Amino acid sequence: MKLAGALLVIVSVVVMLGACERQGDVAPSGKIVKIGVIGPSSGEFEAMGLDGDKGLAAARELEPMLTNGDAIELVRVDNHNDPTLTAQAIRNLAQDERLAAVLLLSTSGPALAAGVAADAEEVPVLSLFATHTGVTQGHDFMNQLAFDNAFQGSVAALFVRDELLLERVAVIHDVESVYSTQLADEFVRKFESTGGVITGNHPLQEDSEGYVALMESLRTLDTELLYMPVNADHALAIVDAAGELAWSPAMMGSDGLLASALSRRSDDAGMLEGLYATDFVGRGMVLSGYGHRIAKVYRARFGEPGTTYAVLGVEGYRVLRLAMNRCENPVDRACVNRMIRDTRGLEGVTGLLSIGRDGKAVRPVVVNAIRDGYMEVVVKVY
Numbered sequence: 001m002k003l004a005g006a007l008l009v010i011v012s013v014v015v016m017l018g019a020c021e022r023q024g025d026v027a028p029s030g031k032i033v034k035i036g037v038i039g040p041s042s043g044e045f046e047a048m049g050l051d052g053d054k055g056l057a058a059a060r061e062l063e064p065m066l067t068n069g070d071a072i073e074l075v076r077v078d079n080h081n082d083p084t085l086t087a088q089a090i091r092n093l094a095q096d097e098r099l100a101a102v103l104l105l106s107t108s109g110p111a112l113a114a115g116v117a118a119d120a121e122e123v124p125v126l127s128l129f130a131t132h133t134g135v136t137q138g139h140d141f142m143n144q145l146a147f148d149n150a151f152q153g154s155v156a157a158l159f160v161r162d163e164l165l166l167e168r169v170a171v172i173h174d175v176e177s178v179y180s181t182q183l184a185d186e187f188v189r190k191f192e193s194t195g196g197v198i199t200g201n202h203p204l205q206e207d208s209e210g211y212v213a214l215m216e217s218l219r220t221l222d223t224e225l226l227y228m229p230v231n232a233d234h235a236l237a238i239v240d241a242a243g244e245l246a247w248s249p250a251m252m253g254s255d256g257l258l259a260s261a262l263s264r265r266s267d268d269a270g271m272l273e274g275l276y277a278t279d280f281v282g283r284g285m286v287l288s289g290y291g292h293r294i295a296k297v298y299r300a301r302f303g304e305p306g307t308t309y310a311v312l313g314v315e316g317y318r319v320l321r322l323a324m325n326r327c328e329n330p331v332d333r334a335c336v337n338r339m340i341r342d343t344r345g346l347e348g349v350t351g352l353l354s355i356g357r358d359g360k361a362v363r364p365v366v367v368n369a370i371r372d373g374y375m376e377v378v379v380k381v382y
Contacts, residue, residue, distance in 0.1 A: 029068055031070045032073050033073070033098055033099075033100050033330050034073045034074075034096060034100065035074055035075070035317075036077065036090075036102035036103065037075065037077070037102075037103050038114075039077075040080055041053070041078040043081065044081070045080075051306070052310065053105070054302055054306065055298070055312065055316075056074060056314070056316070058298040058302075058313075059313065059317035066321065066325055067325050070330060075096075075099070081106050081109070081110055086111075086114050088117075090114060090118055090121060094121035100336050101123065101124040101125070101126065101333065101337075102118070103128060103317070104126065104129075104130070105309070106129060107130060108130040108131060108132035108182075109178055110130075111127040111130030111142075111144075112178065114142060119139050119140055121141075122333055122334065123333050124337035125141060126143045126144075126145055126319060126340060127143065128145045128315075129146055129256075130146060131147060131254075133149050136358060143337075143340050145315060146280070147361060147365055149179070149186050150186055152183065152254060152365055153187040156183075156187055156252060156254070157186075157187050157188075157190035157196070159278075160225055160252065161191065163367075163378070164250060166196075166224040167195075168196075168223050168224045169191060169224065169225045170199045170200040170226050170227070171188060171201045171226075171228070172227070173201075177230075184201065184229055187229070205237075208237060211237050211238055211241035214241070215244075216245060219247050223249055224249060226242075226250070230253065232257060232260035232263075232264055233264075235251075235253050235275075236265065239271060239272065240271075250274070251274075251275050252278075253276070257279075258275065258277045259375065261275065262374075269370065270373075276367060278365050278367055280311060280363075282366050284376055284377045285377055285380070288349065289347065290349065291348070291350055294314050298314075311350075315349060318346065319353075323336045323340045323343070326339045327339060341357050343355040351363075351364070365381050366378075
């Protein structure tokens with residue numbers, strides 16, 4: 001535990017907005033309220049956490065205070081995307097009476113571990129990225145901004161059957177990932193219920209030779225599409241193995257895949273042409289009024305459009321700020337939690353979003369495809 005304690009160094013992040021905005025960091029009320037931000041800023045999932053942080057920074061730049069004049073301070077903890085460190089960070093942050101809530105920028109594993117700590121400390125936690133269906137189940141203070149895997153997996157299966165009109169699919173997933181395993185299971189359940197045929201359900205392979213052998217096997221089974229809810233490294237290994245055999249089945253992944261794959265293959269995006277994935281946003285989506293304002297702030301600050309994780313960071317900050325504004329005391333955690341679960345029709349980046357009394361978000365899934373090196377929206381499903 002000594003190592004864990006050393007890793008959980010809490011860093012206060014006060015976004016500086018120029019000389020005039022520095023004065024705004026000390027609110028007219030003279031008070032500061034805090035939001036904890038737990039996520040990876042190092043290690044395998046560093047890019048995900050840092051992109052989420054960019055979204056938070058842009059959202060805070062646009063709206064740095066509550067309507068009562070209290071300044072909002074973000075308190076950052078690097079959890080290395082580790083479940084144990086996540087729970088410990090929640091317990092540590094909860095000791096600060098000025099803390100209103102926590103934003104969790106991690107995958108499903110840490111999110112599943114966060115619920116017990118959130119309930120024990122009675123501190124509201126809003127998970128931004130995790131899609132596992134069990135994130136909020138049985139928890140009073142655990143909330144979810146992302147759609148869940150039951151919805152995402154079903155949309156993927158129906159897209160393959162009803163839009164692509166394909167019948168024979170092989171699934172490749174990471175058996176050590178609760179996220180990947182659950183998505184694979186949800187896809188198979190829905191796809192088979194529509195009369196589709198699963199030609200194989202396979203774990204990740206250890207090397208490129210293993211993937212080439214697997215592709216050879218699946219090709220002999222007349223597989224039309226590969227469904228692969230895996231990370232970009234493994235997805236690209238699958239793409240490369242199929243290419244080595246001059247085999248071109250359709251391929252589909254899950255949220256976050258396309259942006260990660262494009263960043264790794266920016267010089268050879270043509271290899272990814274036609275790759276599909278479910279996601280939260282994509283090129284061509286109409287921005288809301290708020291979306292236009294935050295996009296302008298984000299591009300001015302970072303010189304590029306935001307990723308999916310940045311968009312969720314923006315929306316997470318917006319949900320919490322609204323919840324805090326609706327409470328007479330913005331650090332009344334029970335009130336903030338109730339208001340999170342009473343989010344109805346909030347204007348997000350590309351449309352309206354809601355969070356129900358069970359802590360689950362109500363928001364659309366989009367299916368993107370890579371076309372000419374960009375993520376283009378194919379369909380949006382509510």
